[in-house]
Amino acid sequence: MDEVVKAIQDEYPDDFAWCYGCGRLNEGGHHFRTGWQGEQTITIYNPSPEHLALPGFVYGGLIASLIDCHGTGSAAISLHRKNGHEVGEGAEPPRFVTASLNVEFLKPTPHGVPLKAIGNVEEIHPKKWKVTTEVYANDTLCARGEVVAVVMPSTFANK
C-alpha cells in the first residue's frame, strides 16, 4: 500500500496535535496524514471496521472528515512551501481552520480498501486557501470536496 512518508501533521506543535481527524496525539482519532504527491497533495486512509454507512460501504461523515482534514493539511503544507519550507526540515508549519466544507457523494464508497484523497490547492488570499479534493477507492472516484481554509485566528491558540 502507498504511504505518505513526510506529513505536515507530523510537524504541528504538540499544542495543535489533538485534532480527532489529524492530530498525532489524539489516541482515538483517525490520524490523517497529508503530504505531497507531485504538485498535488495526498492523504491515505484505511477506514476502520465500524466506519460503515451500510455493511460494505464507507460512512459519509468519515469521507467528509477526510476531506476536511486533508483540506486544512493541504493548505498548511502549501503555505509552508510558499514560506520557503519543506516538511522534514523542522520549521513550524502554519495551522489552518476550516471556514467551509462541501462534499458531493458521487458513488457509494466501498469499504475494505484504502481511500486516497488527492488535493489541488489554490491561494485565494495569503490567509485564505481553497483545496479541491477527489476521494478515490482503488481507482474509482467516489466523492469530490472543496474546503476553504483560513489561517488559524489567534483566538484559538489562546484557549
Next chain:
Amino acid sequence: MDEVVKAIQDEYPDDFAWCYGCGRLNEGGHHFRTGWQGEQTITIYNPSPEHLALPGFVYGGLIASLIDCHGTGSAAISLHRKNGHEVGEGAEPPRFVTASLNVEFLKPTPHGVPLKAIGNVEEIHPKKWKVTTEVYANDTLCARGEVVAVVMPSTFANK
C-alpha cells in the same frame, strides 16, 4: 438535558441500523437520533472527550457528521409523515442517502456542552429532499449546513 424521545433511527430495519453516525447497532458509532421539535427536526449530541479540533473546541468533522445524519434522518422522518406515519407506530420508515453536504463553520464550537442540530426540511422532488440545519452549542449558533438527501437506491440494499 433535552432528549429526543421518538427518533426515526429507532425504527430503521436492522439491516439499515449499522451507520457509524446514526445506526443503533453500530457499537462504536455516534448514535445520532433525530426527532420532531414542532415543525422542525432536532438531533442532540454530546461530543466525546476525544472529539476535539483543539483542546476546548469540537472537531469540525464531527459537526459535519452530525449535519449529515441529521439531514438524512430529517428527510426520512418527513417523508414518513408525508406517507401518513409517525415515529412509534412501527411502520418501516424510508431510508435516505446523502447526495451533497455543505457546512459553514461560523464560530469555534465549544467542547463540553450538548450540541443541538435544528433542521428545516423542504421537498424538492418526491425522492429528493433538502434539509437546512443550524448547529447550536448552548444558545450560540456555531455552524450552518445543508444536505440534499435522496431516497436510497435499491443498489445499496442489494449488497
